[in-house]
Amino acid sequence: MASPEPARPGFGLPLLLLAGFRTLIDDLHAELAREGHAELRPLHGFVLQAVGADGTTATELGQRLGISKQAAGKTVDRLVTAGYLERVDDPSDARRRLVRVTPRGADGLRRSAEIFERLRAQWADTLGPERVTALEDDLHTMASANWFRLDVPGWFGG
Numbered sequence: 001m002a003s004p005e006p007a008r009p010g011f012g013l014p015l016l017l018l019a020g021f022r023t024l025i026d027d028l029h030a031e032l033a034r035e036g037h038a039e040l041r042p043l044h045g046f047v048l049q050a051v052g053a054d055g056t057t058a059t060e061l062g063q064r065l066g067i068s069k070q071a072a073g074k075t076v077d078r079l080v081t082a083g084y085l086e087r088v089d090d091p092s093d094a095r096r097r098l099v100r101v102t103p104r105g106a107d108g109l110r111r112s113a114e115i116f117e118r119l120r121a122q123w124a125d126t127l128g129p130e131r132v133t134a135l136e137d138d139l140h141t142m143a144s145a146n147w148f149r150l151d152v153p154g155w156f157g158g
Contacts, residue, residue, distance in 0.1 A: 055098040057097065058097075
């Protein structure tokens, strides 16, 4: 006799976590579009974070994101065209070009942080602040110590 299907199958948990992530990201980008950043896509947030405050090269960016130099270069090209990144000569090495976040890119990052605060508050209004805090605490317990990794684009695609 076959055992009955579990009420909550194991594969449901990662799908629900992904659905929650997707909901937050979709809501973020809808609000970013209303605030003047319609060009930004989910990947772009990882790229802007990976570029960092001091800038980086396309090769280093690809390594940080876990994607090829060519894929990083194409993404940089799109973000340069949209005004979120710029390419400049490296003052310490004339052979290198750095990719840096522009003021528009910094504005997109700042607005993203503010919108995430509002989205978290909406979740707390719906679920209750204690449940959201407990959810965050539980996820911190279960997530690896190195939970904030910028290589998610490469990890998904690899």
